[in-house]
Amino acid sequence: MPDNKQSQLTIWGRANSVNVQKVLWCLAELDLPYRRIDAGMAFGKNDQPEYLAMNPNGRVPTLVDGDYVLWESNSIMRYLNPAYGKGSSIYPASPRARAGVDRWLDWTLSTLQPVDRPVFWALVRTPAEKRDMAAIQQDADAEAVQWRIVEAQLASRRFIEGDDFTIADIALGAYARRWFGVEGIAKPRLPQLERWFAQFAERPGFKQFIAPPMS
Structure with a gap:
């Protein structure tokens, strides 16, 4: 263009x-x-x-x-x-590879976002004196169930859909930053998720738009 x-x-x-x-x-x-x-x-x-x-x-x-x-x-x-994005590989052209990326974009909105939102709002946008930590922990446990799905997916892949970084990693990575960034709750250790997150944490777009303090 x-x-x-x-x-x-x-x-x-x-x-x-x-x-x-x-x-x-x-x-x-x-x-x-x-x-x-x-x-x-x-x-x-x-x-x-x-x-x-x-x-x-x-x-x-x-x-x-x-x-x-x-x-x-x-x-x-x-x-x-x-x-x-001529020449870009972040949204693959082949039907199967693109469908694989698309499913994670859809899953992020249909499955991950609904369990992320109550945890994020409670720990980032709610004053500490108004937080019900027992209820927040229950919500965090529900979110952890979904991150375990991503953890399993990453066990045999560098990125969410293979060796290449795609917009599926952008969609999930933005929410992973929130998951790793919230404090005051118990979270399971997810080593594959941590390894995957570290791979793109230094990308300029992530550092500029995702990494800044949450609000």
Whole structure:
């Protein structure tokens, strides 16, 4: 794609949203220029008619590419790679390899995110004096069950779908940062997950958008 087309990319969403972070990390991997507009939570805007006309869910992120608008973070990553990622291997072209990546993108939203959210909100966005640690530990135990699935997958693979880093690692890696980053709960030792996480923790996109303190 020509550079003048790339310059039209706009991301609406606050930088501390895990779903926005996934897209920003993906953009960094593809070395794509873009502009970002804060929206959501303290920044507002996502409940305004202008935003709802783009994204009727009122959630972030939303991608604007010229006259094309797309919401849902994993769908945005799926779009950016064939549209702008010429030569990139982070979203494979072969049907089977791509389907393998897609299943983890879907699993992250359908299975992992629902058990991650209560733990993250309780330990990061709830004042300490209002936390029910017994209930939070129960939620953490439920989340650990899902991370054990990832642990087993990684036992015979360098990355989640083989030897190559893909957008499946971006999607899961953003949540893994939250899992490793929350404190005050008992978590099982997952050595394969730790090994996998360490492999991409130094990637520039991760360091810039995922690694900063959670809020």
